[in-house]
Amino acid sequence: MLGIDALDIAVLLADTEMVEAALHDLMGRSQLMPMVEQNKKIKSLVRSQLNRWKKKASVKVKQAVQSEDLQSELSLYQEVIHWNERQFLSNIDDLMAKLEPISTFYLEANRLVNGNNARLNPMLPHFFCHQWYKCIIENVKQVQEETLEKEKQQQLDELYQRLEMLKQMDNLDTHQDTASIAGRLWDMTSVNLSKTDWSVMKSQADFLKKHPKLQEIAETLGRMAKQDPDPNEPLQYTQGIEFEEALSQQATDDIVGIHESNDLNKLLPNELLFLAYPELEVVFYKHLIDKRLMNYQMQGKVQSSRKVKAMEPHPAKAEEDTGPFIICVDASGSMRGFPEQCVKAMAFALMQIALAEDRECFVVLFSTDFVTYQLTKQDGLREASDFLSYTFHGGTDLEPAINAAIKKMQISEYQQADLVVLSDFIAPKQSKELIKQVDELKLKKNRFHAISLSKYGNPELMNIFDHHWAYMPNMTQRFIKQK
Incomplete structure (x- = not known):
């Protein structure tokens, strides 16, 4: 055999020492970040994120050296090392022709073969294969290092982005402690939000501080599923x-x-x-x-x-009894101004409660038509920003929105849900078919809540709701709360 078996290279490709060293480097850098150092929950999230990255990086590094040229060169090398000296010298010109388009070793090989009386040297085949092997090893390491460095930098940038977004959420000064919802927020920080997006959410957080009654109603809604006794419970x-x-x-x-x-x-x-x-x-x-x-x-x-x-x-199982939030928000023109601010702030508060209690939060924004937002999925912060930026206009058509919510409740993931309708309820009463569907859903532990922001709402619309709140502060109260 003229050279070292290529199986040694296969072992090198599977070697994880390089990835392990990169992981320790990232761990060390992340621990220097103030937010990670101060919060054990976030430190645990970073560690889990980096362990997932290690597995992905190992796959990327192995894939990086599986280029067509390198695989062709490895096959050619494994063929040549099984030649004897005579075969090598007789096939050297053909070998050089094959090497030229696929290997960086070609220039060195050309110097070795065409040197003074090089082909008369009996050690040429062995020395040639040895140098070739070293060149392959160096190329493999270089490709691995470049790929790993690129992956490491991308991961570091992602960590900085996620931590910056958690910091921004903390700066919102919301009622929920960021540490308590860090786990859910971590999965939602893969998107990058602009300053405008953050200012929209900041304005809602500030509005909630000035109107604590809204926050109180949201917290009551969050506790209600755990507190209400089930009459059918044995x-x-x-x-x-x-x-x-x-x-x-x-x-x-x-x-x-x-x-x-x-x-x-x-x-x-x-x-x-x-x-x-x-x-x-x-x-x-x-x-x-x-x-x-x-x-x-x-x-x-x-x-x-x-x-x-x-x-x-019988002791109630709180985790099973608390289902998702489905929030129907009236986006008609009659809700413009103060009512619009109220319903957006309320939805923002319910999103925070859903994150803290590991519940889903789905929004149906309706006027003459409706659009939906999923505030607790991976890009939920982007969805929340889009929803909070929506401009209210058009008429009020409540029934299609409730029908959309009912369809959502029929999915297994949205059973035992709390439907919250935020509206001025200036609309016609519901159809008998809709009332029948609501009654059937109530038997399956779904709850229906209404928050009215106008004294001119249609009282007949309230018949389907289990609980009803009215929030209509007068102009003097608004002025006092905003000071």
């Missing part, structure tokens, strides 16, 4: 311990009299006279055995416990 017996006090003669709280007994601790002093005379000692022991010694009678209260059974509702 009762079961639960066993507990009950404590009670009772009178006992063993307690030494008070002396209540004298009685005959055999308790030496409560013995009257005169009973000890029997022990003073040997001939009366037997009388003392006889009284002791017969429990006829005169004792102080004591009485007091002692606390005792006993097991009791009671009928209680």
Whole structure:
């Protein structure tokens, strides 16, 4: 064999030391970032992200050296090293022709072969293959390093982007602690938002601070699924311990009299006279055995416990009872101005609650037609920015929006949902078919809520809702809250 077997190169291609070193470098750089250093949850998210990157980077590095030219060169090398010296010298010109278009080793090979009397040197085949092998190894390493460096820089840029977006969310000064929703937000930071996008969300966060009643309503909606008892939930017996006090003669709280007994601790002093005379000692022991010694009678209260059974509702499984939020937002022209600000801020607050409670948040924006937004998917922040930037116009057609929400509720991922309609409810009443569908969904633990922003709403529209809030601060109150 003229050279080293190419299987050694295959081992090199699978070597993970280079990727491991890159991973440690990224870990070290990320730990210097202030947000990672201060927050254990974010540090854990970064570590998980980098471990996923390691697997992808390993695949990329292996794919990088699988170019057509390199694979052709490896095949040619593995063929040549199995020649003998005679075959090598007789096929050298043909070998050089094959090397020229596919290998960076060609120039070096041409110098070795065409040197002074090089072809007469019996060591030429072995030295040629050895140098060729070294060149292949260097090329493989260079391609791997370049690919890995590129992947590492991309990952570092992505980390900076994600952390910057988490910082921006923290700067919004929202009611939810960013650390508590960092896990959900991390998956939503793969998109890059502009300053305009952040200013739109910042304005909603500021509006919520000035109108805490809106935040209070949103939090009530978030808790409602956990607090409302289910009338259909079966009762079961639960066993507990009950404590009670009772009178006992063993307690030494008070002396209540004298009685005959055999308790030496409560013995009257005169009973000890029997022990003073040997001939009366037997009388003392006889009284002791017969429990006829005169004792102080004591009485007091002692606390005792006993097991009791009671009928209680079967414990609700909060995680199963809290489903997604489906928010229907009235975007008609009559909602322009202050009502528009209110409904956008409320939807923004519900999105934060959905993130904190690991719930989905789906928005149906309606007027004469409707559009939908998924605020908790991977590009949810982009969706939220687009929704908050939407300009309200057109008329009010509530039924198509509720029909769209009902279709969503029929999907398995959107069962036990909370439908929240934010509107002035200046619209015709619903059809009987719609009311029937709503009643059927209520039986499947779906909840329907209405938040009205006008005193001129149609009261007949409220019949389908389980809960109804009205938020209509007058102009004076608005002015005071905005100061």
